[in-house]
Amino acid sequence: MRSLGFALALLLAGPAAAQGVPEALRGAWFAGDCADPAAMLVLTGRAAARVDAEAPARLYRFATLGSAAxxxxxxxxxxxxxxxxxxxxxxxxxxIEPEAKTRDDRLPGDAAPQAWRRCDSPPAALAALHGEGIAFLAALENLEAACGTGTPGACAEAILRQGDVSGDARLSPAELARLARGAAWLLAVQEGATQEVLATAVGAGALGGILAARTLVESLDYDGDGRLSAAELLQDRGPGFARAAGTPEGRPLRMEGLSEGAGMLRSLMDGLLNR
Incomplete structure (x- = not known):
């Protein structure tokens, strides 16, 4: 459950500036032999993720992009x-990954540069472990851009667009679980997991992701087709927000007990469509 909650909470982040990593440099880069690379570096529009065969992983989500040396x-x-x-x-x-103590006006300091290359066909095991996480990192940037505009419905449409693998304009449990597995990978990289720990985290995220996805679909699938549409994501949160008129008739009833069972659902929905 943690990975899907993490994915949705990340949508609270503000929009990034338009400047980003040059498109020609985006994608996966490898150190060493393509058949058995020693490390992989992935660049997206506003982030970098490095995964080594032995050392802890590193995630950079750039708050600023400038130049030096x-x-x-x-x-x-x-x-x-x-x-x-x-x-x-x-x-x-x-x-170059500068030492933390090196001042910006003295970069790169004593840190040595590292060369990276493209690989046409990275090992299948590497692609299987990292593919969904890399896709999620790129999707997250698109979600942040859309969800930070303040345009009604833009966030729901972006979630649908990024998660809809089948192209049917609906999100199935499998498609939501894919996002959750990607979020589990990203969280593990952010926490500096080694390759072995990363594999374990993604494996655990697979089971937790499908359970969380089914819960989310069941809680929002108003037409009962087993999938989520943008309209269902926006129900009570979009253009119709706060338009229920209510009535002065009747009298207040006791409210105790109404929150039972709501905690898990709240953790899933927190940050999804509301800023």
Missing amino acids: GYALGTGTGPEAPRLMFRAAAEGLET
């Missing part, structure tokens, strides 16, 4: 504000 400089969110320097190079991509 001939490199693009991305500064991550959070109290430590981690930094990543990157640029196109002869090998394909070159990055």
Whole structure:
């Protein structure tokens, strides 16, 4: 349940600035032999995720993007504000991860650059473990952009667009579970998981994701077709918000007990459509 709640809570983040990682540099990069890479670095519009064979994973969600010493400089969110320097190079991509104590005006400091290359066919096991998480990282940026506009219905439409694998304009439990598995991967990378721990986290997220997805569908599937539409996501939250008239007839009743069973549903819906 945690991974889906994490995915929905992330939608509370504000919109990022338009400037981002150059499109030519986005995607997956590898260090070492393509048949058995030592590390993978993924760049999206506003983030970078690094996964090594042995070392802890690292996630950079750039709060700012600038330049330093001939490199693009991305500064991550959070109290430590981690930094990543990157640029196109002869090998394909070159990055530097500066020491935390190095001042911006002295970058890159003593940190050594690392070369990365594209691989046409990364190992199947690597793609199986990381594919959905990488897709979720990119989808999350699109969700943040849409959900931060304040346009009625934009967030629900974006959720539908990013999650709708089948193209039927509905979200099935399997499609929601895919988002949850991707969120489990992202959370594990953010927490610095090793490759082994990352695999365990994604495996646990698979079961938790399908259970949470079924709960969410069952709670919002008003027409009973087993899938969620944008209209169902927006029910009581979209254009009809606060338009129920009520009536002065009758008298107040006792309210005790009405919250029973609502905690789990609230954790799923918190942050989904409301800012």
